[in-house]
Amino acid sequence: xxxxxxxxTVALALGTTLALTATSAWAKTTxxxxxxxxxxxxxxxxxxxxxxINPDVEIKxxxxxxxxxxxxxxxxxxxxxxxxxxxxxxxxxxGRFASSGGLEDLRAAPYSAEQYEKLFSKFTVPLATGxxxxxxxxxxxxxxxxxxxxxxxxxxxxxxxxxLIKDWDSFIAAGKKIKETTGSYLVASAVDIKDVVIRSGLKxxxxxxxxxxxNITVNNDRFKEAFRLAKxxxxxxxxxxxxxxxxxxxxxxxxxxxxSQMMGAWLGGHLANWIAPESKGxxxxxxxxGGTYASWGGSFYAIPKKAKNKAEAWEFxxxxxxxxxxxxxxxxxxxxxPALVEAQNDDFINQPIPxxxxxxxxxxxxxxxxxxxxxxxxxxxxxxxxxxxxxxEGVLERDENIDAALAEAEKQIKRRAxx
Amino acid sequence: xxxxxxxxxxxxxxxxxxxxxxxxxxxxxKWAPYLFISPFFxxxxxxxxxxxxxxxxxxxxxxxxxxxxxxxxWVGIENYTFALTDDWFQTSVYNTLWLALAAGIPQHVxxxxxxxxxxTSFKRSRNTVIxxxxxxxxxxxxxxxxxxTTLFSRDFGMINMLFTSAGNWTIGDIQPLAWLFxxxxxxxxxxxxxxxxxxxxxxxxxxxxxxxxxxxxMQTIPKDLYEAATVDGAKRWxxxxxxxxxxxxxxxxxxxxxxIIGNLQLFEEPFIITGGTGxxxxxxxxxxxxxxxxxxxxxxxxxxSAISWIxxxxxxxxxxxxxxxxxxxx
Numbered sequence: 001x002x003x004x005x006x007x008x009t010v011a012l013a014l015g016t017t018l019a020l021t022a023t024s025a026w027a028k029t030t031x032x033x034x035x036x037x038x039x040x041x042x043x044x045x046x047x048x049x050x051x052x053i054n055p056d057v058e059i060k061x062x063x064x065x066x067x068x069x070x071x072x073x074x075x076x077x078x079x080x081x082x083x084x085x086x087x088x089x090x091x092x093x094x095g096r097f098a099s100s101g102g103l104e105d106l107r108a109a110p111y112s113a114e115q116y117e118k119l120f121s122k123f124t125v126p127l128a129t130g131x132x133x134x135x136x137x138x139x140x141x142x143x144x145x146x147x148x149x150x151x152x153x154x155x156x157x158x159x160x161x162x163x164l165i166k167d168w169d170s171f172i173a174a175g176k177k178i179k180e181t182t183g184s185y186l187v188a189s190a191v192d193i194k195d196v197v198i199r200s201g202l203k204x205x206x207x208x209x210x211x212x213x214x215n216i217t218v219n220n221d222r223f224k225e226a227f228r229l230a231k232x233x234x235x236x237x238x239x240x241x242x243x244x245x246x247x248x249x250x251x252x253x254x255x256x257x258x259x260s261q262m263m264g265a266w267l268g269g270h271l272a273n274w275i276a277p278e279s280k281g282x283x284x285x286x287x288x289x290g291g292t293y294a295s296w297g298g299s300f301y302a303i304p305k306k307a308k309n310k311a312e313a314w315e316f317x318x319x320x321x322x323x324x325x326x327x328x329x330x331x332x333x334x335x336x337x338p339a340l341v342e343a344q345n346d347d348f349i350n351q352p353i354p355x356x357x358x359x360x361x362x363x364x365x366x367x368x369x370x371x372x373x374x375x376x377x378x379x380x381x382x383x384x385x386x387x388x389x390x391x392x393e394g395v396l397e398r399d400e401n402i403d404a405a406l407a408e409a410e411k412q413i414k415r416r417a418x419x
Numbered sequence: 420x421x422x423x424x425x426x427x428x429x430x431x432x433x434x435x436x437x438x439x440x441x442x443x444x445x446x447x448x449k450w451a452p453y454l455f456i457s458p459f460f461x462x463x464x465x466x467x468x469x470x471x472x473x474x475x476x477x478x479x480x481x482x483x484x485x486x487x488x489x490x491x492x493w494v495g496i497e498n499y500t501f502a503l504t505d506d507w508f509q510t511s512v513y514n515t516l517w518l519a520l521a522a523g524i525p526q527h528v529x530x531x532x533x534x535x536x537x538x539t540s541f542k543r544s545r546n547t548v549i550x551x552x553x554x555x556x557x558x559x560x561x562x563x564x565x566x567x568t569t570l571f572s573r574d575f576g577m578i579n580m581l582f583t584s585a586g587n588w589t590i591g592d593i594q595p596l597a598w599l600f601x602x603x604x605x606x607x608x609x610x611x612x613x614x615x616x617x618x619x620x621x622x623x624x625x626x627x628x629x630x631x632x633x634x635x636x637m638q639t640i641p642k643d644l645y646e647a648a649t650v651d652g653a654k655r656w657x658x659x660x661x662x663x664x665x666x667x668x669x670x671x672x673x674x675x676x677x678x679i680i681g682n683l684q685l686f687e688e689p690f691i692i693t694g695g696t697g698x699x700x701x702x703x704x705x706x707x708x709x710x711x712x713x714x715x716x717x718x719x720x721x722x723x724s725a726i727s728w729i730x731x732x733x734x735x736x737x738x739x740x741x742x743x744x745x746x747x748x749x
Contacts, residue, residue, distance in 0.1 A: 243608070245694075379483075
C-alpha cells in the first residue's frame with residue numbers, strides 16, 4: 001500500500017514536470033547551435049544577452065571537439081538528419097562546406113546578405129563563397145598572421161626586428177647569428193617558411209593551390225621560391241625540426257630554444273595562457289617577413305538548407321557577427337579577433353598587451369588583416385597541402401630536385417583532385 | 420529398466436500438466452522467442468547490415484557528402500580502379516602489412532613462451548601477474564598512444580634518454596655500447612622510425628592479450644601428457660616444444676586470426692601517434708587511416724567505401740591463408 005502511494009506521488013510529480021517543460025518548450029523556439037571549442041565560448045557568453053532581446057528563443061549549444069564537430073556536420077549534411085539551425089565552421093572546412101550546396105545561400109532572399117558583406121574584413125567573404133556565387137556563411141572571427149619572437153634572445157644576439165622582416169635572406173642571416181650567439185633556433189620548422197611564402201604575393205581571387213577556375217597552381221615560381229627558402233633554412237641549421245603543437249614545440253617555445261614562431265595572432269593568447277606564461281614581457285609581435293599578409297584560421301556561421309528555424313537562425317547569426325557590441329565583447333573577453341571591421345576599430349585595439357611587453361600589437365594585426373588578399377579556397381586544398389608537404393620532405397631530407405618534386409606534386413594533385 | 424522408470428516418475432493423474440508439445444504451441448511461445456531475439460536483429464540491421472550494404476552501394480558512386488544524399492552519382496568501378504592504382508593506397512597497404520608483421524609476429528613469439536612460463540612457474544600469484552600483462556589491452560588506446568608519444572619524444576622522451584645514456588656510457592675512453600645504441604637523440608617522427616615506434620606500441624598493447632589466450636589453452640592440455648614425458652625423461656624445454664606447442668595449434672590459429680584482422684584494421688594507435696596525418700611522408704598511415712582520410716579529409720566517401728571493401732577482401736584472403744597454414748587438416 002505504502003509503495004503504491006509513493007509511486008503515485010512520484011508519477012504525479014513527474015507528470016507535472018513533463019507537462020510544464022512541454023508547454024514551456026512549446027511556447028518557445030529552440031535554436032540549436034553547433035560549435036566547437038573555443039569558438040563556442042562566444043555563443044556561451046551570448047546566450048544570456050540574446051535571451052534579453054529575444055525571450056522566446058531558447059538557445060541550445062551543442063559543442064564537440066574540433067575534428068568531431070566537423071565530422072558530425074559532414075555526416076549531418078550527408079544524411080540531412082540531426083542538423084543544427086546554426087552551424088559553426090572553421091577555416092579549414094569552409095571551402096568544402098561552402099561548395100557543397102548543403103548550406104543556405106545567404107545572398108538570396110530572405111537573407112540578402114550581399115548588403116552586409118562590406119562590413120567584414122575583405123578577405124573573409126570570398127572564403128565563404130561557393131562556386132556559383134553563393135554565400136554559404138558569415139565570418140565571425142579571423143586570425144591575421146603575425147610573427148612572434150623573443151625580444152631578449154634577439155637583443156642578446158644583436159638582431160633587430162627589422163633584420164627579421166626585411167626579406168628572407170636577411171631573415172636567414174639573422175637566424176644564423178642567433179644560432180651562433182645564443183644556440184636557439186630561429187624557427188620551429190623549415191616547413192613554416194614554405195607555408196608563409198606560398199601565401200605571399202597572392203592577388204584577390206587567387207587560391208594557394210588552385211586558381212579561381214580550379215587549375216592547379218603549384219608548379220610555379222611562388223612554390224619554387226618557397227621550397228628554395230625552406231631548404232636554405234634547413235641547410236643553415238636554424239630550424240629545430242619540430243612540428244607545431246608537439247611537446248618539443250611547446251617546450252622549445254617555453255625554454256626559448258625556439259626564438260620565433262609565425263602563426264595567427266591568437267598564438268599570443270596560447271603563449272600567455274599555457275605555453276610560456278613565465279616568459280611574460282619577453283615576447284613581441286611583428287609583421288610577417290617579406291611583406292606577406294596571411295591568415296591562420298577563422299570561424300564562420302552558416303545555416304543548413306534543412307535547418308528547422310531558418311529565420312531565427314539568421315537573426316542569431318546577425319547578432320553574433322554584425323552586432324558591434326557582441327563582436328567587441330568577444331574581442332575583449334575571449335581575444336577573438338573580430339571579422340567585423342567596425343569592431344576592429346574599437347578602442348580596445350589601442351590597449352597595450354602586457355604579455356607582449358606592453359606592445360600595442362592589435363593595431364598591427366588589424367593593419368595586416370586589412371592587407372590580407374581575398375584568397376579563394378578550394379575543396380581539394382587539404383589534399384594539395386598534404387602532397388606539397390610530402391614533396392617538401394623529399395627536397396629537405398633526400399635532396400630531391402625542387403623543379404622535379406613540384407612537377408611530380410602537380411601530377412599527384414591532378415590525379416587526386418580528379419572530381 | 421521399465422520398473423525403475425515408473426518408480427521415479429511422479430503420479431500423472433493428479434496434476435494436470437500440459438505436454439511439452441502443447442506448451443510450445445501456446446500462444447506466448449510462438450512469438451516470445453522472436454521478441455527476445457529482436458533487439459539484436461533490430462540493432463544489427465540498423466548499425467550492421469544497413470551500413471554494410473550502403474557502403475557497398477556507395478562504393479560504386481561519387482558522393483560529395485556535404486551536398487546531401489541526392490548528390491550521389493553512379494561511376495561504376497572507377498572508385499575501385501582508382502584506389503587499386505593509387506600509390507597512396509599502395510603505400511598505406513604496405514605500411515599496414517609491415518606493421519602487421521612487425522607488431523604481430525613478436526606478439527606470438529613472446530606470448531607463447533611467456534604463457535608457458537606463467538603457467539609453470541606461478542601458482543598463487545598467477546592471476547595477479549596475468550592481470551598486469553592484460554592491463555594494456557583494457558586501457559584506452561588514446562591514453563596509451565598519448566603516453567607513448569611522450570615517451571618517444573625526441574628531446575624530452577624517456578626512451579631516448581635511456582638509449583643515449585647507454586650509447587654514451589664510457590669506460591675510460593671507449594664507449595662499449597655505442598655500436599648498439601644511439602649516441603644522439605632519435606627523432607622518432609622521421610619516416611624511417613615512425614613504423615617501428617607504432618609497431619612497438621601495438622606489440623606492447625596486445626602481447627598480454629595473446630598471453631592470456633595461450634595460457635587458457637595451456638590449462639586445457641591434460642597433465643598426464645607432461646607426467647608421461649617426465650617419466651620418459653623429457654626436459655622442460657622438450658616438453659614445451661613437443662607437447663605444449665603442438666597442443667596449442669588450435670589456439671594459435673584463433674589468436675593469429677585475431678591478430679591478422681586487428682592489425683590490418685589498425686587505426687587508433689597510428690592515428691593518435693601521427694596526429695591524424697599519417698606522419699611525415701605518410702610513413703605511419705595504415706589502410707584504415709587512408710580510408711578515414713579519404714572520407715573525412717578529402718570528402719570522397721565513394722572511394723573510401725571502395726577502399727574498405729578492398730581491405731575486407733584482403734583480410735578475408737589472409738584469414739583463408741592462415742586457415743590453410745594453421746587450421747585443422749581434415
